[in-house]
Structure formats: C-alpha cells, structure tokens
Amino acid sequence: MQPTMPRGKIYLIPTTLGSYETSDQVLPSYNIQIIFGLTEFIVEQVRTSRRFLSFIKHPVPIDQLVFHELNKTTLHKDISQYLESIQDGKSIGLLSEAGTPCVADPGAKVVEMAQERGYAVVPLVGPNSLILALMGSGFNGQHFVFHGYLPIDKSELIKKIHEMEGNIFRRSQTQLFIETPFRNDAMFDILVNNCQPVTKLCLATDITLSSETIVTKTIALWKKEKPDLHKKPTVFLLYK
Amino acid sequence: MQPTMPRGKIYLIPTTLGSYETSDQVLPSYNIQIIFGLTEFIVEQVRTSRRFLSFIKHPVPIDQLVFHELNKTTLHKDISQYLESIQDGKSIGLLSEAGTPCVADPGAKVVEMAQERGYAVVPLVGPNSLILALMGSGFNGQHFVFHGYLPIDKSELIKKIHEMEGNIFRRSQTQLFIETPFRNDAMFDILVNNCQPVTKLCLATDITLSSETIVTKTIALWKKEKPDLHKKPTVFLLYK
Numbered sequence: 001m002q003p004t005m006p007r008g009k010i011y012l013i014p015t016t017l018g019s020y021e022t023s024d025q026v027l028p029s030y031n032i033q034i035i036f037g038l039t040e041f042i043v044e045q046v047r048t049s050r051r052f053l054s055f056i057k058h059p060v061p062i063d064q065l066v067f068h069e070l071n072k073t074t075l076h077k078d079i080s081q082y083l084e085s086i087q088d089g090k091s092i093g094l095l096s097e098a099g100t101p102c103v104a105d106p107g108a109k110v111v112e113m114a115q116e117r118g119y120a121v122v123p124l125v126g127p128n129s130l131i132l133a134l135m136g137s138g139f140n141g142q143h144f145v146f147h148g149y150l151p152i153d154k155s156e157l158i159k160k161i162h163e164m165e166g167n168i169f170r171r172s173q174t175q176l177f178i179e180t181p182f183r184n185d186a187m188f189d190i191l192v193n194n195c196q197p198v199t200k201l202c203l204a205t206d207i208t209l210s211s212e213t214i215v216t217k218t219i220a221l222w223k224k225e226k227p228d229l230h231k232k233p234t235v236f237l238l239y240k
Numbered sequence: 241m242q243p244t245m246p247r248g249k250i251y252l253i254p255t256t257l258g259s260y261e262t263s264d265q266v267l268p269s270y271n272i273q274i275i276f277g278l279t280e281f282i283v284e285q286v287r288t289s290r291r292f293l294s295f296i297k298h299p300v301p302i303d304q305l306v307f308h309e310l311n312k313t314t315l316h317k318d319i320s321q322y323l324e325s326i327q328d329g330k331s332i333g334l335l336s337e338a339g340t341p342c343v344a345d346p347g348a349k350v351v352e353m354a355q356e357r358g359y360a361v362v363p364l365v366g367p368n369s370l371i372l373a374l375m376g377s378g379f380n381g382q383h384f385v386f387h388g389y390l391p392i393d394k395s396e397l398i399k400k401i402h403e404m405e406g407n408i409f410r411r412s413q414t415q416l417f418i419e420t421p422f423r424n425d426a427m428f429d430i431l432v433n434n435c436q437p438v439t440k441l442c443l444a445t446d447i448t449l450s451s452e453t454i455v456t457k458t459i460a461l462w463k464k465e466k467p468d469l470h471k472k473p474t475v476f477l478l479y480k
Contacts, residue, residue: 012375026365030265103374103381112378115442115456123375125266125367125448134343135252135363138352141343142388145413173385202355208365216355 008091010083010114011038012107014100014126017208018233020055026127026208032056034124035093040066042082042110044097052095070094070106079113086119100128104148104178130176133204133235136214137174140239144174154190161194168199168240175238184229187236188222195219195238202237203227248331250323250354251278252347254340254366257448258473260295266367266448272296274364275333280306282322282350284337292335310334310346319353326359340368344388344418370416373444373475376454377414380479384414394430401434408439408480415478424469427476428462435459435478442477443467 011034016022023032035053039060043049046067054062068082085092094101094110100123101107114121134141145167151157164175179187191201197220204214205227215227216237251274256262263272275293279300283289286307294302308322325332334341334350340363341347354361374381385407391397404415419427431441437460444454445467455467456477 024268025270026268028264028266028268100371100375102378103371105381107375108378108381111376112456115378121376121378121454122452123372123454125365125372127365128368128371131340131343131368131371132363132365135340135347136351136361138342138348138355138361141345141348143386145385146383148382212362214361214363216352 006089007119008086008089009120009122010086010111011035011091011093012101012111012121012123013093013095014124014128015052015096015098017098017127017129018206019209020052022127022208023056028125031124031126038091038093039064040068040085040090040092042068042070042092042094042107044070044106048097049095070110074109076109076113079110082110083114083117083119086114087117096126100126103128104130104146127208129204129207129233129235132207133202133214133237134174134176136204137202137216137237137239139174139200139202139216139237140172141174143172144176147175147177149179150177150187157190158194161191164238165195165199168238172240177236179234179236181229181231181233184232184234188227188229191236191238192219192223197223198240200239202239203229204235204237205229205232207233207235246329247359248326248329249360249362250326250351251331251333252341252351252361252363253333253335254364254368255292255336255338257338257367257369258446259449260292262367262448263296268365271364271366278331278333279304280308280325280330280332282308282310282332282334282347284310284346288337289335310350314349316349316353319350322350323354323357323359326354327357336366340366343368344370344386367448369444369447369473369475372447373442373454373477374414374416376444377442377477377479378456379414379440379442379477380412381414383412384416387415387417389419390417390427397430398434401431404478405435405439408478412480417476419474419476421469421471421473424472424474428467428469431476431478432459432463437463438480440479442475442479443469444475444477445469445472447473447475 167173202216407413442456
C-alpha cells in the first residue's frame with residue numbers, strides 16, 4: 001500500500017478595497033506570509049491578480065505562478081480541475097478581486113466543492129465592507145440581513161423596501177444591501193421618497209479609503225441634505 | 241468668536257478571537273499604530289483590555305490610560321460622558337473583548353450616539369467569526385441572515401429552525417446563528433433531529449485558532465458522525 005500524501009489546503013484570501021496602497025491598513029502581515037508560500041491561485045481576473053501579487057512583492061517571478069480564472073462561465077468540471085493540486089498535497093489560494101472572497105463576491109462554488117471533497121478550507125482576515133459598514137452604522141449587530149442587490153423593477157423595489165421596513169420595526173433586524181455605484185443616487189432618491197421619516201439610513205461610502213464616510217441619519221434629515229454617492233462604492237443600511 | 245476645535249474620532253477596534261498570540265495573524269499592523277496613538281478607551285472589561293494593551297506593548301504606561309466600562313448596566317448619560325473627549329478634539333477607541341465591536345458584540349449603543357452627534361466613526365479591520373465562517377462554508381454569500389442566539393424554549397426553537405429552512409429553500413438565503421458554547425452539543429442534536437436530511441449544516445469552530453475547523457456536510461452525513469463542539473466557540477450555518 002502506498003503512503004497517503006497529506007492533502008493541501010485552500011486559503012481564502014482577501015485583498016484591499018479599491019487601492020493596494022491600503023494593504024498594511026487592511027491586511028494582517030500573516031496573510032502576506034501565507035500568499036508568499038503559494039504558487040497557484042484561483043482568481044477572477046488574471047491581470048489584476050498579477051498586479052496585486054507584484055505590488056506585495058511575491059518572491060516567485062509572476063510568470064511562474066499558476067492562475068485559474070473563475071467567472072460566470074466557469075464550469076463545474078473546470079473547478080474540479082482547479083482543485084486537483086490540493087489532492088496532490090499542494091495548497092492553493094482563492095484570491096478575491098476586492099474585499100473578502102465568497103461574501104458579496106464570487107468563489108462560493110469553489111469552496112462548496114472543496115467542502116464536498118473534505119478539503120481544509122482556511123479563510124484569512126481582511127476588509128469586508130458589509131461588516132465594517134455595520135460596525136460604523138450604530139445599528140443592531142445581533143440580528144441583521146444582507147440582501148445583495150435589490151430588485152431593479154421599480155414597483156418590485158418599493159415592495160421590497162416596505163418589506164425591509166417591516167422587518168426593522170417588527171424584528172429589530174438591520175437591513176443591508178448594495179447597488180451598482182452609478183445607480184446609487186437613484187437608490188437614495190427612492191429610499192427617501194418611500195421610507196418613513198423616522199427610519200434611519202446609514203450610507204457607508206468608500207470603506208477603508210481616505211475618502212471613507214459612514215453617516216447615519218433619519219430619512220427626514222437625509223431629505224434636507226442629499227449626499228454625493230455617484231460612482232462611489234456604497235453599502236446601504238436601514239434600521240430604526 | 242473662538243476658533244472651532246477640530247473634533248476627535250471614534251475608532252472601532254477589533255481584537256483577537258480567544259488568543260492574543262494570533263495578533264499578527266488577524267490584525268493589520270495599522271491597527272496597532274492607531275491604538276498606540278490613543279490613550280482613552282471604551283471597553284467591556286478593564287482588566288482584559290489592560291492585558292491586551294500590555295500584550296501589544298502600548299507605549300504609554302497602562303495606568304496612565306483612561307478606561308470607560310461598557311456593560312448592560314451602562315446608562316445613556318454615562319455613554320454621553322464617555323464621548324466628551326471627542327468634542328474636545330481627542331480621538332478615542334471602542335475596544336472589543338473578542339472579534340469586531342458592535343457585531344454580535346456590545347458597542348452599537350456607543351456608535352449610535354456618536355452618529356447622532358455627527359462624530360467621525362472609523363471601523364478598523366479585524367477578525368469577524370461570522371464572515372470567516374460564511375467564507376469557509378461554501379454557502380451563499382450574496383444573501384444571508386444572522387439571527388444571533390435562537391430561542392431557548394424547545395418548541396419555539398423548532399419553529400424557528402423550520403422557518404429558517406423555509407428561507408433557505410424559498411429565498412436561497414444562508415442562515416447563521418450562534419449558541420452559548422456549553423449548549424453547542426444540544427443545539428447540534430436538535431438540528432440533526434429537526435432539519436431535512438438534504439439540508440446542509442456548516443460548523444465553524446475555534447475560528448482563527450490553531451484548532452480551527454470549518455466543515456460543511458448534509459444533515460444526513462452529520463447524523464453518522466457527531467462532532468465534538470463542547471465549550472468550543474462555534475458559528476452554525478444552514479443552507480441547501
């Protein structure tokens with residue numbers, strides 16, 4: 001009988017939000033050590049991943065690293081192939097494009113398969129805009145829901161906003177969601193026109209960047225002072 | 241007219257989960273820089289906070305630092321007093337006992353008041369067991385809900401479990417919750433006896449510690465292999 005090779009692990013690796021210059025601010029030094037020990041990565045875009053790994057000065061020449069691309073067209077059998085090295089005893093990294101892998105970010109399909117195969121999955125600490133926004137909002141962190149993107153259809157959207165407000169007042173549940181940055185201003189208008197004046201809205205913009213602002217006000221107060229959210233990554237939070 | 245003093249900020253400061261030895265692993269070096277610049281902290285327990293600040297070698301003698309204690313008996317007017325330094329131009333820190341402030345952790349009342357007064361609130365990156373568990377689970381990170389602790393009453397609890405399962409299959413919504421560590425085994429038994437065999441349960445235990453395990457299996461498979469969760473901090477996640 002052949003000895004069993006110890007399996008590799010899959011590390012889930014966060015990156016900065018928007019600017020590599022914030023690396024020391026948002027990534028523990030341990031992450032860099034782990035990344036330096038890896039030579040095979042599952043990534044969303046090879047080009048930007050190479051740039052990030054160059055920025056942090058990966059000791060292996062970038063063209064000797066192996067990249068597997070993960071996007072909406074990636075098939076189940078491709079992912080299966082990406083994970084082959086783990087079976088052979090080599091650890092690999094699932095590298096986010098911005099923020100933490102798998103949370104409001106692709107990658108969950110890869111982790112799902114790794115779990116099905118019993119591989120060790122090791123998430124590393126990094127900036128998650130949802131949690132940072134929730135911390136800064138002053139809202140209930142014992143009970144919250146993240147909806148991802150809300151419906152685009154206006155009547156569906158208004159229905160959803162009313163459902164969220166119901167859960168705020170009935171369940172004391174903080175409501176989090178995101179929007180495509182160029183639609184932020186339209187979302188803001190719909191919120192102030194459809195929420196109750198006493199409902200609180202927190203706008204968490206440019207999280208971890210030097211332009212970061214996290215501001216909570218009632219809808220009544222926001223009506224008097226429209227913020228500039230155009231094209232700025234923003235987490236929206238509603239609570240009472 | 242007197243010149244207006246620029247106001248201080250309130251930094252929301254995560255700490256390690258369970259072992260200070262993991263500091264380099266879970267805290268960006270920037271956090272330590274920020275903490276070193278602060279001399280006034282709102283904390284849950286003065287004793288453990290002093291120990292943490294000693295561990296990271298805060299340059300100011302510990303007995304010259306100012307601590308304000310925050311617990312269930314802290315009054316609104318106490319918090320108001322804790323924030324006075326900010327008005328006077330001094331920045332202060334809200335220091336978690338473990339993990340990130342305000343998320344499944346006290347502190348939201350302090351941030352709520354800081355927001356009402358228009359102070360700058362700056363959350364720092366650190367280990368959040370919910371997000372790390374969600375990353376490692378392989379479950380849907382585009383839509384999820386955190387329930388905090390579930391009801392203690394058994395019939396209420398079973399009702400809640402069925403409600404959660406409904407939202408998994410109807411809304412593709414990942415369900416997260418926690419339990420007092422000495423009740424983990426009882427919670428596990430109730431889950432395997434009341435969820436559908438095809439439902440998936442992820443148990444994320446001892447997150448960020450050397451004993452960390454994050455394992456996802458169907459209820460049918462968990463029934464065959466009971467894990468040891470006794471007194472181990474665990475995040476429970478359900479999905480399909």
